[in-house]
Amino acid sequence: DTGVSQDPRHKITKRGQNVTFRCDPISEHNRLYWYRQTLGQGPEFLTYFQNEAQLEKSRLLSDRFSAERPKGSFSTLEIQRTEQGDSAMYLCASSPQRQGFAYNEQFFGPGTRLTVL
């Protein structure tokens, strides 16, 4: 396992369509994060999973967005009824939970670039 993978790398869709992205974290990592990044900005936190439990969601995550992590392995991020403002890079990251460490660095995937026409 060489790192976090995301699929697809690019997605072009028409406004109003639904899209789904997949993230496969590093296999032993139990923490998984989704971020959104637009041009000239840093990654903005969307949501966080610890194993299969979604423990935190940003206010940025409107009800058109839903994320899942069944069985605590891969995760999917779905956007329903896409809008042009959803165009962005969607990044997934994972991190381990090491005994005795409160913090751990995140390992990012290459991202999925979404373009909504």
Add this chain to the structure above:
Amino acid sequence: DQQVKQNSPSLSVQEGRISILNCDYTNSMFDYFLWYKKYPAEGPTFLISISSIKDKNEDGRFTVFLNKSAKHLSLHIVPSQPGDSAVYFCAASWTTGNQFYFGTGTSLTVIP
């Protein structure tokens, strides 16, 4: 509201010299800080981190300094190399570590 700020969008440095990238934060609850490097078409790559119990952390050519009273951190790269040319993001979090806040990035160009 931008809780982590990188006020310099770009920086150019001659090869072999020191690169200093700056980051300011507003939330005094932040107690863990990280620097990431990002190349085009790739996700950010972790570089170095520091917790608030320290004021300095070194890893090879990279050193991060934290000034808690000023709510300021900086990344020093010595000596700078052309391969260091990338966008650098600082990020911050607090005790639960569930949410990380990123700055807007500084694009570093190291001139051979």
